[in-house]
Amino acid sequence: MLPLLWLIPAIPFVSAIFLALFGRGLSRRIIAIAGVGSIGLSALISLAIVPEFLASGVPYTQVLWTWINVAGFRPEVAFYLDPLSLLMLVVVTFVSFLIHLYSAEFMEEDEGYSRFFAYMNLFVASMVVLVLADNLLLLYLGWEGVGLCSYLLIGFWYQDAVNGRAARKAFIVTRAGDTAMIVGLFILFHSLGTLQIQDLMHLASAQWPTGSSYATAVAALLLGGAVGKSAQLPLQTWLPDAMAGPTPTSALIHAATMVTAGVYLIARTHVLFALAPEVRLAVAVVGAATLLLAGCSALVQSDIKRVLAYSTVSQIGYMFLALGAGSWAAAMFHFMTHAFFKALLFLVAGIVIEALHHEHDIFRMGGLRKELPIAFWTFLIGGCSLAGLPLVTAGYFSKDFILWGAWSSREGSPWLWVAGMIGVLLTGLYTFRLIFLVFFGPSHTPVTRRPQYRIVVPVVVLAALSIVGGWFKNSLVAFLNTALPPLVDTRAGGLTETLSSVVAALAFLAGLGFAYLFFIRKREFAQSFATGPLLRRLHAFWFADWGFDWLYDRALVRPFLWIATVNRRDVVDDVVTALARWTQTAHYALSRTETGHLRWYAAAVGAGAVIFIGVVLLR
Amino acid sequence: MPSNLILNALLLAAILFGLGLAGLLARRNVIFTLMSIEVMLNAAGVVFVAAGARWGQADGQVMFLFILAMAAAEVSVGLALVLRLYHLYKSLDVDRASMLRG
Numbered sequence: 001m002l003p004l005l006w007l008i009p010a011i012p013f014v015s016a017i018f019l020a021l022f023g024r025g026l027s028r029r030i031i032a033i034a035g036v037g038s039i040g041l042s043a044l045i046s047l048a049i050v051p052e053f054l055a056s057g058v059p060y061t062q063v064l065w066t067w068i069n070v071a072g073f074r075p076e077v078a079f080y081l082d083p084l085s086l087l088m089l090v091v092v093t094f095v096s097f098l099i100h101l102y103s104a105e106f107m108e109e110d111e112g113y114s115r116f117f118a119y120m121n122l123f124v125a126s127m128v129v130l131v132l133a134d135n136l137l138l139l140y141l142g143w144e145g146v147g148l149c150s151y152l153l154i155g156f157w158y159q160d161a162v163n164g165r166a167a168r169k170a171f172i173v174t175r176a177g178d179t180a181m182i183v184g185l186f187i188l189f190h191s192l193g194t195l196q197i198q199d200l201m202h203l204a205s206a207q208w209p210t211g212s213s214y215a216t217a218v219a220a221l222l223l224g225g226a227v228g229k230s231a232q233l234p235l236q237t238w239l240p241d242a243m244a245g246p247t248p249t250s251a252l253i254h255a256a257t258m259v260t261a262g263v264y265l266i267a268r269t270h271v272l273f274a275l276a277p278e279v280r281l282a283v284a285v286v287g288a289a290t291l292l293l294a295g296c297s298a299l300v301q302s303d304i305k306r307v308l309a310y311s312t313v314s315q316i317g318y319m320f321l322a323l324g325a326g327s328w329a330a331a332m333f334h335f336m337t338h339a340f341f342k343a344l345l346f347l348v349a350g351i352v353i354e355a356l357h358h359e360h361d362i363f364r365m366g367g368l369r370k371e372l373p374i375a376f377w378t379f380l381i382g383g384c385s386l387a388g389l390p391l392v393t394a395g396y397f398s399k400d401f402i403l404w405g406a407w408s409s410r411e412g413s414p415w416l417w418v419a420g421m422i423g424v425l426l427t428g429l430y431t432f433r434l435i436f437l438v439f440f441g442p443s444h445t446p447v448t449r450r451p452q453y454r455i456v457v458p459v460v461v462l463a464a465l466s467i468v469g470g471w472f473k474n475s476l477v478a479f480l481n482t483a484l485p486p487l488v489d490t491r492a493g494g495l496t497e498t499l500s501s502v503v504a505a506l507a508f509l510a511g512l513g514f515a516y517l518f519f520i521r522k523r524e525f526a527q528s529f530a531t532g533p534l535l536r537r538l539h540a541f542w543f544a545d546w547g548f549d550w551l552y553d554r555a556l557v558r559p560f561l562w563i564a565t566v567n568r569r570d571v572v573d574d575v576v577t578a579l580a581r582w583t584q585t586a587h588y589a590l591s592r593t594e595t596g597h598l599r600w601y602a603a604a605v606g607a608g609a610v611i612f613i614g615v616v617l618l619r
Numbered sequence: 620m621p622s623n624l625i626l627n628a629l630l631l632a633a634i635l636f637g638l639g640l641a642g643l644l645a646r647r648n649v650i651f652t653l654m655s656i657e658v659m660l661n662a663a664g665v666v667f668v669a670a671g672a673r674w675g676q677a678d679g680q681v682m683f684l685f686i687l688a689m690a691a692a693e694v695s696v697g698l699a700l701v702l703r704l705y706h707l708y709k710s711l712d713v714d715r716a717s718m719l720r721g
Contacts, residue, residue: 594720596716596717596718596719597713597714597717597720598713598714599643599647599713599714602640602643606640606644
């Protein structure tokens with residue numbers, strides 16, 4: 001089965017091309033079969049590869065062809081499969097398949113049915129290329145492909161200008177990170193002479209001492225790319241706006257593709273980060289700060305999808321925290337569980353929004369527990385997994401593992417642990433606020449549409465995975481540690497793993513309790529909070545994502561627009577037009593000599609001959 | 620062949636060529652323009668013949684025959700153009716045929 005590896009990105013890619021070219025004339029049934037079936041095949045192949053890979057136990061490289069061969073620069077189109085990429089591959093294809101199956105019904109009435117599946121398939125193909133890439137250039141191809149597809153899908157309903165703005169914002173903001181990343185690749189190639197990832201890792205650890213300026217610069221630039229793609233501080237502003245796209249798109253961006261690319265990049269190039277302790281600390285600090293800031297923002301949002309978006313930013317922050325603290329396996333484990341429960345939450349949010357006739361405001365929902373029981377139970381499971389319901393859900397195991405790593409690792413610190421714990425409290429609070437507001441209390445909007453089997457099946461499967469996913473923690477971590485350095489457990493004093501888990505459980509319960517108090521028992525409590533002058537300002541501040549958009553608007557967008565207005569007649573243009581005008585003047589001057597008088601021509605020819613001969617003779 | 624002969628021949632050719640050029644520049648009548656060109660061509664012919672005599676080679680005379688043939692062809696085309704010119708402008712003044720200017 002291993003030689004079939006190339007088919008995993010190829011099938012969705014071919015399907016995307018097929019749908020893009022011929023999708024217009026096809027019936028919805030065929031489009032759905034092509035769109036969903038291609039991803040299903042990919043998922044099947046990647047599942048079939050797993051036992052064979054486990055049996056062989058060594059990384060597998062598949063070279064397809066040489067991409068470029070110029071002056072010693074020879075990247076190949078080659079796929080590299082090791083435990084890290086295998087985990088990513090299986091999760092990406094499988095979760096994407098469930099989301100596609102869901103979309104087949106969810107998008108049924110949309111005009112752009114084939115366009116949607118073409119984009120989605122291309123999205124998955126790009127992500128698989130990114131995950132499997134053997135060299136950083138191919139990874140960058142997948143990286144940009146993912147960026148392109150996110151742009152296309154966020155702006156899917158392009159007739160509305162707001163969606164177009166959101167799409168452009170996502171594209172431009174991630175571009176800031178991508179630029180940093182490509183500069184990092186240039187430096188890597190310039191100093192080490194290759195972009196092949198495994199060679200790079202060997203060369204870097206052989207040539208660069210720990211903390212050398214090259215390693216630090218490269219790691220910092222790669223971190224820049226990861227921050228942009230994974231929507232971390234300070235480039236997180238695009239992700240909440242990316243909710244403009246269709247709900248399955250949000251699920252795909254948040255759970256399986258795109259935002260986890262940054263986490264994967266850092267895990268993939270972990271040797272570079274091990275060589276740059278400052279950058280590694282920066283990764284952890286960025287993660288901790290992001291998870292707190294985004295958690296606070298999630299608390300006050302009123303759009304169901306924006307709450308989930310901020311929760312994604314916050315959960316990716318946990319992954320960054322784990323990466324920075326050196327518990328690599330924990331980050332990847334949390335990636336997996338997060339993919340399950342976040343896809344689930346978005347898909348159920350889609351059901352709710354459809355059922356209430358495109359209502360996004362959680363304050364206009366309510367009482368859906370009876371109306372949509374499947375949505376309620378699956379959302380409850382996903383929410384519990386997100387918030388970390390102790391001992392049952394997958395999210396608890398992965399988050400607990402991250403927190404323990406943050407405390408005990410050589411690179412960890414109690415501060416990171418404290419930040420993570422506050423994050424758990426915030427997560428519990430905003431998750432159950434969402435659940436209580438949407439599914440409990442009085443009903444505000446009548447239910448108009450109920451899900452059919454193609455929506456219910458993926459949701460139920462994901463709900464099961466959100467619980468079962470945590471049971472394989474130990475074997476999965478052992479599996480990942482064959483590719484990633486294991487957690488170095490040094491600071492065991494003062495806190496045991498069990499105690500850390502107990503504190504996490506208490507933080508979860510506190511979050512749940514506060515949410516119950518504010519949104520079920522004493523709604524007037526929350527009301528009074530919202531009306532106090534200071535708190536209202538805080539509410540507005542958090543609602544606007546700590547003013548980041550405002551800051552960027554003032555610091556970057558407006559100055560740029562101002563310069564564009566002032567420089568409407570481009571200065572550079574003036575240089576070019578001056579050249580053109582000068583040439584034109586010379587042309588008119590010369591054309592005056594063309595009088596049409598034969599005798600003048602003869603005189604000029606004669607004079608020219610005399611001058612030339614004179615010059616030759618007298619020289 | 621005495622060496623002053625070629626000098627004399629070159630002098631003659633230069634004078635002929637100068638006369639032809641002067642005629643070309645000074646006269647406006649297109650017939651005279653053609654005749655001036657003939658004079659200049661003959662000046663070149665004299666140089667060829669003299670050079671052939673100087674080095675005892677037949678090439679100079681062969682070249683003169685070529686020039687003669689070319690001059691005949693040129694005159695026939697030239698006269699045809701003169702006819703067209705006269706037909707168009709009802710005059711033989713070359714300065715009036717100055718439509719082709721920049």
